[in-house]
Amino acid sequence: MTREELDRLVAQYTAKTFDQIEDTLALEWEETGLDQYRWNLTDRAYELAGALSHADPEPALQLAREMAPSAAEDALRKLARRLMEAQLKGIKAELEALCGEPLERPPVYVSPLSTPQETPKATPRLSELARQYGDERVARKSWTSRTEFQVRGYLTLLSDMLGDPFIGNVTKNDMRRFGLELARLPSNMTKRFPGKTPREALEAAGDDETVPRLAPNSVNAYTQAIRSFFNWAVEHDHITQSPAAILKNMETGRASEDRHPFDDEDLRAYFRKLDAKRGLLPVEYWVPRIMAFTGCRLGEAAQLCAHDVRQQKGIWVLDINEIEDDKYLKTTGSKRLVPMHPRLIELGLPEFASSAPSGFLWPKEMRTNPNPKGSPVDKLQKRLAYVLRSAGIEDAKKTASHSFRHTVSSRLKALSIPEYQISEILGHELGSISTGRYGSVTDLATLKAVIDQLALPI
Template identity: 30%
Template structure:
């Protein structure tokens, strides 16, 4: 499809019905800039809206060009070493950036968008997964830090932070400062992790403000300061919002930037563009009231097209259109609230957050937010091509003749289903963790290994191998990996850039559920642990034995005495466990 230059702005182009920003790279930085040109969609087919967006996009791209120039200049004169003060300051910047990212996640809400809703980000965690991955991450980093070990993740982070806007330092490749800097970032990561865990417990942990925190918002900042009212009132909301968007767009994905910008524009439409200090709780209530009348995807609803948000809400209410869910209302309130949290750190004139405490109360269920898979969903999973025959290891979602019995894609869900183990616990298993004592085959779940970590001390445990896993050929897989000299039980499951095997696999499992059209907001890999719990209850397994098998901490006096259940007791319970109605005979390995 041909791209056509459009009048009104030198960088405005159209391809089909959609408008684009397109800019050549300035000649002085062409040789080092990572792109041939800055071309991206403005995500609109409306000409007037495209004009507004291209002006803002052009300003942001020009700031990127200026940042790159400063970075290139720094590379021309690399430092031989960093001072202790510089290293401490960089660690403080890193710590603050981690907490800021965590705060943004919590402000938006850790949730799944409704199934089938456009723009669903399937890589988001739910709260349990987020907390679990955080604990795993901190445990792994503490393990390395205590032993003075370094992994590539923090060496890469050290290189990355030097290029941050406001830092822009170059360090000689053979500088002795690389390792102290990476170790300082490790320590900052651990401190930030502790702060995030405190936030998980509901404690208030402010995000620190550090001088020269990466930002390229100097131009919009000056605009905001220039828009002070003559009578001494604070800057207009619209000007401060531009500053916020310009800063955040450096790290946000385009969709995230657009979602937040649109929400702030809608907020201004509802309550007006006033000096920052003129907003109050009544404005927040007015915005919430409008949101609660709007249907989901209201801009695409034919009766509401072309209407401003407040008029669309009135019209939707008149027509009796079903309103969007409480979660979506909260999501949009969270987008706007994030701006006010940021403004409070940057402007003395900022009032208390007018949206604080206004989210819709959503009733929580007694069970954790993840459901177990239904029987039909389990049947669908274990009849997927990756279990019954796929095209290739790469095209594992397409039917074919290859049954990848040597792959973790085949074994990891099955092992979790019959052991109740967490995703990370299964993925990090070594061949030597599968053992045999007193006539019992079992898996020794432990944290012994540089690439291993466990959630808590109670997670260290021995889990007997279920007879069904043996019939499926699990012990044959173990022996094959042993004969090949593999340390890991599932060597084809790669580690992510963050140092965790689960970060890559979780996305693959999500893709599996999506391909089977059974993914919804309440299921994920963690659902298999709930299936295991239900199967234990339905099979008459004692609750305390079930907790021991899953690595749950014991409560009360029983936690103070003894060292747990004997292997024979655990094995009796595992052998009793069954999944009624789930027939896996089609996966049994033929001899």
Template identity: 25%
Template sequence: MQQSITSKVVKNSFNPLFADSSFSELDDMFIIPKSKKIKKIKNSFEIKDIYIQSKYNFGKALEKSIKQEDKIITLVLKIFAIDDLNELDRENAEIIRNFLKHYPKNANKYDEFKGLTPLDIAKLNKKLNKATLSARTIRGIIQKMSTFCSWCINHNYISTNYFYKLPTLPPKVDDIRLAFDNEHLEKIFNMPDYTSWKFKHNYYYWIPLLLLLTGARLNELCQLWCKDVQLIDGIWCLIIHEKNEKQRVKNIHSARIIPIHSTLLRLGFVEFVQSKNTKRVFSELKLFNGYYSHNASKWFSRRRASLGLGKGLDAHSFRHTFATALKRKGVSTVLIEELLGHSHNSISLDLYGKKFQTSELVNIIELIDGSHLSHIKPFNLRK
């Protein structure tokens, strides 16, 4: 008879497995035949709550991200307005996708929409004409619903994921993050922070330089510990990982080693790190909603606006600039993905491929042009 484990308060004192105190968590577990298990029918919102709780229990996502996902799935379920998820089909999924094009952005911020159903909000917005969800946001909603439905299939709540590969409109040009061109970089690295050598925090000086010359994500840099700057095989490197307290990386592919560009060495980054008497490199950046990058992102957004840099250009644009520069130099996609911390979309490469040697990676890093930073004084000479 097929058996499964289920939770029930029944003490099994005869099983030697439970005699050791190290298995105390299993004291209230026992084996029952699968045929006797009765699965209670749950409505769509109850299933959603179980899914969200599983994200808290077993996922590595931050609370902010989980709450956002909860909000998105709740919105879709309210649009669907049917308790039984099994009543969903492809046509309904397409109707939901098309409906989202008319739904206002940040609807909860407007008093006019309070207390209304999603359908009534969309109808009212036809008159108010407030900005609607972008194509990029709608694509993200569909992807989150697809992930939720896949989980529901795995837990035997539904049989088909109708959101899987549901076509969506491509993002508009205004919604796409762009790379910086030379004119943009000239403006950024001639900010008063660099020309007057006066800045409130050390990250004002270092973060734009590190973003440009490492290709790392903003939070990966903001969360660095001093011991994450190490000499490996005679080459100074940044170690991107989540082994230290409150550190996190986007996924398993994001943990990596990035050799430090010679321009950063010239400007004294290693000496700056070694001079710190704190655990973290940028200890002035405090944790906010699970990220150390919050204040740095806000700061750069203000600088970006003051420089007249348009929509689609933000701190993440440095990663696009980094990748674009290497592509133009003819660097292989595999090497670029290694430095950016992306998956190679290949089981052989992702799971079994050996990491590149730092001596190979440093040659790629040095292809990033640092000539337009030649006017910047080393950190210790800034005063």
């Protein structure tokens, strides 16, 4: 990657960042919400500054890979650091604006190589380039089978909706219109309107308010995949700028509104029912307890290996990683070391792992799925969900696969644990900053002290 290409990518990202800042500043805020937002910005600034001070580009490496998927590793690290610097500058500018100062946008970057006399080159059709993009990601093993199935489907829908144009002819107006139509697409189209194309299904649904539309999370999955595809097309010089940059995510509400945490009575009822289950398997005994005391995702607990339960600097940890080929992680921030709660040690998790055969702790059918359309942990999830409902927990927003995570998050927040430390334990992204095993700014001993404060009736 040349310096000119690096400057261009960073300039595009910076411009988009400041567009988002302007959109945020234009919202109607309540003072309490604004205060919380300032605190969140400050936490993110400390995280970025900490990573930059340690020359650690990991928090932005995944973003760099999405923007320049074919770049060499050293170029990606340079790009990641530049992106983190742009993020930090944006946060500082936003905080100053929230203190009454004018928002100062950085100067617009103009490529020294661009000339008005250049003749646009012929470009491939959108469907052909989407196929090449998918083939490259599969060859690089960047996608799981399920991700491949989903993203190829997203891009096929895009091509169909736009009429499979030459990619160089796709404009921002085309993408703006597509974004509006995407939000109006019926859910479960193939079942509701069998034999119809997406556009025909959209026309058949019309303005009928009884027809369910795609959920915001589904719309956002489409737009994220499409933005990544167009960024790849820019990186490969098929187009000079991404028309998909104008696609914005739909508001989905805070995660805490999507799923409810368990209360003490829920936990007692669930584990009482679980332990009374006839023929209880080790995976059914341990995985819920691991999720309860770490807040890890079901997929992360299901793919633990014997050597992932180990000591680091004298502290028992769970190593959440993707070292083995059959492992997968949701984001780059998911890689992390989670200190083991004393209760898991008391229950004998280290001894169980050390006595288990090398390799994965749980049977293959509990962590993989031969159907690429389904979740890899579909079988295990259904088993745990059955016990949950059998225990009398009927709230649809309390689930065995998500509510443990929200339980840990909400209880640590109640203890006034800093947001970024909770993020490091849970391995999720805070704003646009991903934290985790390599992006962490907190030492293991401190995180262990945080975990040790978690009190659960299990």
